Amino acid sequence: MTSTSSQSEDKKPTRGLLGSGIIVSSMTFLSRILGLVRDIVIASLIGAGGAADAFFVAFKIPNFLRRLFAEGAFNQAFVPVLAEYSEKNSRSEVRRLNNAVAGCLGLSLVGLTSLAVLAAPLLVWIFAPGFHSDPAKQAVTVDLLRITFPYLLLISLTAFAGSILNTYSRFAVPAFTPVLLNISLIASALFLTPWAGSSAAALAWGVLIAGVVQLAFQLPFLAREGLLPIPQPDWQHEGVRRILRLMAPALFGVSVSQINLLLDTLLASFLTDGSVGWLYYADRLVELPLGVFGIAIATIILPSLSRQHAAEDRESFSRLLDWAVRMVLLIGLPAAVALCFLAEPLLITLFQYGAMTSVDVAMSAQALRAYSLGLLAFMLIKVLAPGFFARQNTRTPVRIAIKAMVANMGFNLLFILPLAHAGLALATAASAFLNAGLLARGLKREGVWHASRGWGRFLLQITAALAAMLALLYVFSPATETWLQAPLFERIGRLAFLVIAGAASYGITLLVLGIRPRHLKPETQP
Template sequence: MTARQSQATPEDGESAGPASGGLLRSGLVVSTMTMLSRVLGLARDVVIATLFGAGSGADAFFVAFKIPNFMRRLFAEGAFNQAFIPVLSEYATQRTREEVRELLDAVAGSLGVVLALISAVAMLIAPWLVWLFAPGFSADPGKLALTADMLRLTFPYLWLISLTAFAGSVLNTWNRFAVPAFTPVLLNLSLIGAALGLTPWMQDPSMALAWGVLIAGVVQLGFQVPFLARLGLMPRPWPNFRHPGVRRILTLMAPALFAVSVSQINLLLDTVLASLLASGSVSWLYYSDRLVELPLGVFGVALGTVILPALSKRHAEQSPEHFAKMLDWALRAVLLIGLPAGLALILLAEPLLVSLFHYGAMTDHDIVMAARSLRAYALGLLPFMLIKVLAPGYFARQDTKTPVKIGVFAMLANMVFNLLLIWPLAHAGLALATALSACFNAGLLGWGLKRRGVLQFQSGWGRYALTLGGGCMVMGGGLWWLAPEWHVWLDWGVWQRAATLLGLTLGGAVVYFGWLALCGVRLRHFRLRG
């Protein structure tokens, strides 16, 4: 141990840097919390679909929420997260505790000031932002004005949730994964409460949802503060753009702003183009995207969350062999879940949508339209998940230039696919274009890591691939054979729908994992120390 490292000794029993932990265990913790959040997210969407369907109010809210949410993923969970964690891991591993605190103070203050200014400007120019991101709304002045009013309420959420993401990045670096993973639950609870409790008090009922977003931002930030304080890492925000750590983070963020959020930019482009299509197109894309986000968030995002701090630590310790093993482990885990999940979404598109959303204002036509885009998005589920674990392979090594180059190519490909597919397939063409560009993005990321020798496939891939393929075939055949025609589901009540869907889901999982067990795949094969 060097003299510098010995200075980073615990204070009050806390370690200065993150301790190693099992990646499988950490991933399961994040997955469990994320599953709870996603289930409540689906409950939230059921409430919204029941109260507002796919009408103008729902379209207005989805756009007003998507704009700050897009920027949140871009700045907070996207570029900032990917740039901040490697630098913080290096400080925690190689610097003193006091230097770590100085970094946190400077980053919290600088981030807070920048995002406060962005939020203030966005609130002032809300109508122009709506016109920029949803130009089709300009044909309906009432819809445009409603969306702008909502945006003025939802945009401060960017400032609040970005500081929440900052706190979550610190907790993740110190292997406190459960708290940040649980935090999104509070967003869903806030929106459900606002939809049910505030709607009767609003002149326009859909405005209750915008208030729910603002409330959620305050609650989520307040929830994480005590856990930072318990670690002794509660920052005293003070802007300092000259701090070496802040300058390095900004340098890494510049290209990462685009690279890490290519998929989000593609989804936003879908919203822009969908606003020009038939009324309801924005909502159809939203509901189908939400179903794809369930396995993506529970497994893909969870793996990306735990793999980045672990890879960053191994890079700081100059351990390339362990780095390569972690990437290989992550790819196997992604395929284990991504392949059957994407297939299930394709086979059960209408039953899923009927069971979750076909209530109140949601019509049969809405189900048919949303199912088309759901199947298209499902084709991109595995590539989306691969991006979540391949991109950290670059960011952990503090290489943000390569992903941005790949992101530019993927962005251009998405635009071409959009123009080719929107006319024959309408909103489903937009979803398919996003899926195809994700395939392109993931392929280039993987090829780049392989060419640099960073990604080194371990032994046993041939047998593993055949085993997963066989499992998917058996599971898919069973679902196709047993699932009733989707029109039948329309005549059922909520409990019959839920029971049948649960039975199909559990049955498919038992068949799939049973096949893997017969082929010799065991849980211990996925245990790896972080």
């Protein structure tokens, strides 16, 4: 153990939470914009038919496991333990922990990846059983999965490196890293197709290439901070054993929304050809505000919450959670309203080119509206779950997650017959609200989060601003047919005007009603 003063010499000054949040949001916004460009390219090349379904499933399986394990359970278990070590132990002890975790994680991922590549047909049958009735589609998906699955190994190690940097408040590099995935996919789709034989195969190779590039990008920054791990497997290390104990229940606690989205894909594989693609394009638009704001806020608060818990500062812990929830409502509500109201304009402007038809747009819009109803809940889950994991409490979230998963299955059965693929999206939204509500109730019951003053006034201000924004969108947004018939640059111009004008009306109304930039800063700093 070292004294507090000696530890402080190890640590460099950190930015305030709002400044860190702006950095993470900016980097994530760049990534999401490039992600939209990527999806425009994909939509143009493969549309939403059988080839698109095959690639989306082959990409979704390792991507799902990445979010479930690397950015989900592992991150939520590793960061609190690492933060505690950095607060209470010397830098050499922190290095020993990182080396042990790197070795154990690397060995586990190599074994899992090797097994998955061999068992690719079984994985496709599990994740998309509806493909079994189409042997050609099944075979293509298996081939693509064998190319994409090693991405899990590479991106999980990337997430491990990013978790170390985030714990030491080096948020910019991990936030920028996903940009490289989008660049890789765009370049592969445009330039590797002749070599790969098809656009879907080129995209699969792009996923693998992206994993290598993302990991290689972060390693020099770890080395510069003196934090580059040397893999040394040590399953008996106290920190490793604690992380493993926390990881098992955390698999459900933080990643239930991803499990629900996977269930959507599984059930959609039995529906009309193109259903998987329609859900994919809708989900991609929902991911924009979720990633830029929801995940960004969750990323910056977890290390701070973990340090506050280690320091037994319950009041700062509560104030930080309260600030995070307010920020989610301030940003999540207008984003959800905009996605719902502008569903067709967004999809037409971004994706309705080449192989993407007007029918695909209409079907995707149904799913987008359903997902947008749950956007606020998706974002709340991201910021409420760290309130448990920062305190190394994984049992409560797992109980809540199981309830939400069971509810999602029931909602799927209830909504899929009348609403088809859109019913799956609606079920995911409904179960997300149940999950978020139970997380909030649990935090309040445990006395670690209590609402600060001014919530009633704050909600009235947001409601009035939303009304102003919605009125502007209603007046200036033309009919769907006008969007379909408009040329590319006219679509882009109209959409840009609506987005900017809508955001301006929302922000100006908030200013008129008394909300100032200083009110957006958290009362506690990391």
